[in-house]
Amino acid sequence: MxxxxxxxxxxxxxxxxxxxxxxxxxxxxxHRWPLLFVSPFFILFAVFALYPIVFSLYLSFHEWRGIGAMRPVGLANYSRLFTDRIFWNAMQNALLLFFIYVPLMTFLAVVIATMLHGGFLKLQGMWRALIFMPHLTSMVAAGFTFRLILDTHSGFANRALTLLGASPIPWLDDMWWARISLGLLMIWAWLGYNTIIMLAGLQTIPTEVNEAAAVDGASRVQVFFRITVPLLKPVILFAVTLSIIGTFQLFTEPYILTGGGPMRATETPVMQIFSSTFANMRFGYAAAMSYVYFVTIVVLAIVQFRLVSRGDR
Amino acid sequence: MNKTVTQLLVMLIALLLVGAAAAQTPADALEPNPDLHATLEIWAWQGSGVDTFADAEFAEYYPNIQLNYVLRPTPDTYQQIQLAAVAGGGLPDISNIEDSHLRQFLELGILHDLTDRVEPYLPFMNEFKWGHVERDGRYYAMPNDSGPVALFYRRDIFERAGVDPEGIETWADYYDAAFVIMEETGVPMWQQAGARNSGRLFEILMWQRGLGYIDEDGNVLLDRDEGILEILEFMGRFWDDGLALDAEEWTDAWYRNFDEPNVATHPGAVWMGTFFKSWIAPDAAGNWGVIRLPAWEPGGSQASNDGGSSLVIFEQSTQKEAAWAYVEFHLGRTASQVQTFIASDIFPSLETAYDHPYFSEPDPYYGGQVVRRIFTDVVQEIPEAGIYNVDYQEMNGLMAEQIQRFATGQVSASEALSAAAREIRSRTGRR
Structure with a gap:
């Protein structure tokens, strides 16, 4: 053009x-042959990603029950979103959940990666495999297992607590405990994945830096906080960005563990999109939601990127 | 004089004929028809009972109709229908759909109009069922089963507490009995999850009074009816007074509590008895009994409904004659419905089935009580109520959340109802 x-x-x-x-x-x-060989990706991407993305945008300005005529409603879906308590509640849940598990998980991932990297442990291969194993487990199976363990009345966790003389905890029956339980499941499932990322990052830090610090008399803890963490910052930033996206896209874990309850305390944005589409058949409204979530994730990622990289200048 | 007698006789014979015909549905007189050729695809959810339909007999009547069943978990069935509808292809000929979900598909315009075919069956089915499948005087489904609700109770616990179940006539009596039972046996009266409440009992109690989320005009009723407020406050007293056992429905703990038993009663639909008998508490034979629901005021309604389903034929089907032959044979024919009921306890909406002696037999699981008769009485008294509608799932979700808040002491009953009503109005555009 x-x-x-x-x-x-x-x-x-x-x-x-x-x-x-x-x-x-x-x-x-x-270049016709190379282009032909890479074309399947672009064709599939166009059909299954690009088209839905563009179509959702179009959809978000309409009211549609899945079949039949679409009724154009302009910005009505978006303006309704801003007064929708359940929508903002899901946003808030995602944010809360993010703060409940991501800082702790990221910190643990760096610590564990440092231990695995530094040769403090024997049987390194076994530890690496063990720490990554939960990530390979089917989330549906893991979710159900956590649900059985955390059941307030008959779960293993509360039985153990009672045996130890502590009072039982309403793991899944209280709004805050349910969020914490979900955070626990997230850490269990994603710690290994984050550890592997950190481990890959640690390989890029030259050993001379650590050795020089040790020669200068720095303790291991000092090395960790003064050298490892600062040098690992780009990798940590990358991992946290993935976690932001992951938290806002969270679906399977809360769907299985809590069903979004109690009182929508663990309902995530994608669960809202899902139920708006498949339970309530409000396709246009769900599409508008998707777009608002998308913009939110982008903004959050940029803000976090700015905040963390500011110290570099 | 003679003429008058003849006239009277003719009238009498005519009346007798009509009377006899009333117990005979059109499908009871079906003749075998080998001329219909088709291969029908039928969708249903696992446990819906369609796998116990009288298909062997159907094959004798329609030797050239092949049946191809696709059974899925319940939510998958509906998602598949939705996806196929949106995609514009891939729907089966027939599907079994729960009445709670039916209206959504009806409004999508994907169901075949069955008005002319089902009209002869209008007088033979539970009257309230037709309200679920009708729009603007047209009918889009054939009723399959109903969910008459009664009160299941543990005979052993009532005996230990010295409470006579037959003495419970109103919900006030029920509440008093709950205290006695708690005092004498330490067992709570019912299982009702607080923070994880599903809203189902609340719906059962509304339905009993002919109330619901909406009124006949489709306007939100929740915050406009004293009776609804009374229901929620009544439920609240059981949480407040420690008379409710907090367990989430459909979990292992919930099942176990019925079996142990850690709970004295369960207000539930007829199909719950099937579950008790077959897998929740199969060893409890003789320990369960059934009475009708307590009334809200002496002499008031003692009938409610929970669940129930219908069969639909999709507009996309190219074999509608054969599909209707299947639907009519299984749901309109007395012998078919009786056979299904005996095989699976799926309670027929077809009232001619209730004349079968099986419904009057004592049931050893209930200590020889003639339980089925209770449900045939209940089912014919179920009032129409604004529970199942096109927005049912959304309404149920919004209300359940507010019940959870109420049960955990965050809001009062009237606050819960007005919050739910407000959100339903803003999300569905109702008044």
């Missing part, structure tokens, strides 16, 4: 534009 305009608006150099166009075509033709 822009090329077309260039040719019409700049008649003085038609030959240059034409040649460039011909050149591009020739380049395409020259």
């Amino acid at each position: 822009s090329q077309l305009r260039t040719t019409t608006q700049a008649p003085a150099t038609p030959g240059v534009a034409g040649a460039r166009k011909r050149g591009a075509l020739r380049a395409l033709w020259r």
Whole structure:
């Protein structure tokens, strides 16, 4: 399109534009086989990702029950979202959950990765496998197991607490405890994954830095906080960004563990999108929700990126 | 004179014929029809009972109709229907759908209009069922089963407490008995989750009084009816006074509490008895009994409904004649419905089935009580109520959340109801 305009608006150099166009075509033709071989990805991406993304945007300005005519409603879906308590509640849950588990999980991941990396432990391969194992477990199975363990009346956790003389905890029956229980499940499932990322990051830190610090008389704790963590910052930043996205996209874990309850304390944004679409058949409203969540995630990621990288300048 | 006698005789014979015909549905007179050729696909959820339909007999009547069943977990069934509807293809010929979900699909316009076919069956089915499948005087499904509700109680606990279940006539009596039972046996009266309440009991109690989320005009009723407030406050007293056992429905703890028994009663639909008998408490034979629901005021309604389903034919089906033959044979024919009931305890909506002697037999699981008769009485008195509607799932979710807040002491009963009503109004655009 822009090329077309260039040719019409700049008649003085038609030959240059034409040649460039011909050149591009020739380049395409020259690379036809590599392009053909990478095309499946782009075709699948266009059909299953790009099209739904664009269509959802279109959908978000309409009211639609899945079949039949779409009724254009302009910005009504968006304006309704801003007064929807359940929508903001899900947003708030995602934020709370993020603060409940991500800092602790990230910290533990760095500590464990440092221990695995530093050669403090024997049987390194076994420890690495063990720490990563939960991530490979089916989340549905793990969720059900956690639900059985944390059941207030008959769960193993409360039986153990009672045996120890403590009073039972309403793990899944109290709004705050339910969020904490969900955080526990998240840490259990994602700690290994984050540890592996940190471990990969640690490999990039030159050993000379650590050795020099040790020679200068720094303790292990000092090395950890003064050298490992600062040098690992880009990796930590990357892991936390993934966690932000992961928390806002959370579905399976709360769906199985708590069903979003009690009192919607653990209902996440995606669960809201899911029930708006599949239980209530409000496709347009759900699409508007998806877009608002998307913008929120982008904004959060940028803010977090700015906050953390500010110290570098 | 002679003429008058003849006239009277003719009238009498006509009346007798009509009377006899009333107990005979059109499907009871069906003739075998080998001319219908089709392969029907039928969707249902696991445990819906369609796998106990009288298909062997159906094959004798319609030897050239093949049946292909697809059974899925309940939520999957509905999602598959939705996805197929949105995709514009891939729907089966027939599906079994719970009445709680039916209205959503009806409003989508994907169900075949069955008005002409089901009209002969209008007088033969539980009257309240037709309200679920009708829109603007047209009918879009054929009723399959109903969920008449009664009060299941543990005979052993009532005996230990010295409480006569037959003496419980109103919910006030029930509340008093709960105190005695707690004092004498230490067992709570019912299982009702607080923080994880599903809203089902609340719906049962509303339905009993002909109340619901909405009134006949579709306007939200929750915060406009004293009776609804009374129901929620009544439930609240059991939590406040420690007479309710807090366990989430459909969990292992919940099942175990019925079996142990850690609970004295359960207000539940007929299918719950099936579950007690078959897998929740199979060893408790003789220990369960059934009485009708306590009334809200002496002489008031003692009938309610929970659940129930219907069969639909999709507009997409290209074999509607054969599909209707299947639906009519299984749901309109007395012998088929009786057979299904005996095989699976799926309680027929077809009232001619209730004349079968099986309904009058004593049931050893209930200590020889003639339990089925109670449910046939209840089912014919179920009032119409604004519970199942196109927005039912959303309403149930919003109300359940408020019941949870109420049960955990965060809001009062009237605050819970007005909050739920307000949110239902803003989300569904109702008044």
